[in-house]
Amino acid sequence: MAPAHHPAGDPGDPGDHDAGPAALEAVMHGARARVLADLTARDVADAGIVSLLEEAVSKRRWWLQQWPDGAEFVPGLLAQDVQDALLETHGRWPLCPVCDEPHALAVEPELGADPHWVCEARGEVVAPVGSLGAA
Numbered sequence: 001m002a003p004a005h006h007p008a009g010d011p012g013d014p015g016d017h018d019a020g021p022a023a024l025e026a027v028m029h030g031a032r033a034r035v036l037a038d039l040t041a042r043d044v045a046d047a048g049i050v051s052l053l054e055e056a057v058s059k060r061r062w063w064l065q066q067w068p069d070g071a072e073f074v075p076g077l078l079a080q081d082v083q084d085a086l087l088e089t090h091g092r093w094p095l096c097p098v099c100d101e102p103h104a105l106a107v108e109p110e111l112g113a114d115p116h117w118v119c120e121a122r123g124e125v126v127a128p129v130g131s132l133g134a135a
Helices: 021-041 047-066 068-089
Strands: 106-108 116-119 124-128
Touching: 021 047, 021 068, 047 068, 068 106
Parallel strands: none
Antiparallel strands: 106 116, 116 124
């Protein structure tokens, strides 16, 4: 049997504004995978930190259920949530790979689609959220 294909606007499309529970879960799983990829790329994906990610996913799941139109914002918001949780428990993350002076990258836009990790000191995009391994 061929895998299901979901054209744009189909209820299985995470970008659909009238998305059902399965589509919203797909959004959450995709965002989780992107942030986990960044944690893994920076070699900080231990069990305690992944637990912080899971807590953030749980909170954002509720947020997404309340505002399904915000689906495209979830990856950036989840990255910021994990970044904030790590700051409280482990320190700054992720550190900028292009500057000599250690500082954390920022997620831009703060609330928007297509989030990127940005070096605010240089005003440079470092990598899309989920692609720190390529940076």
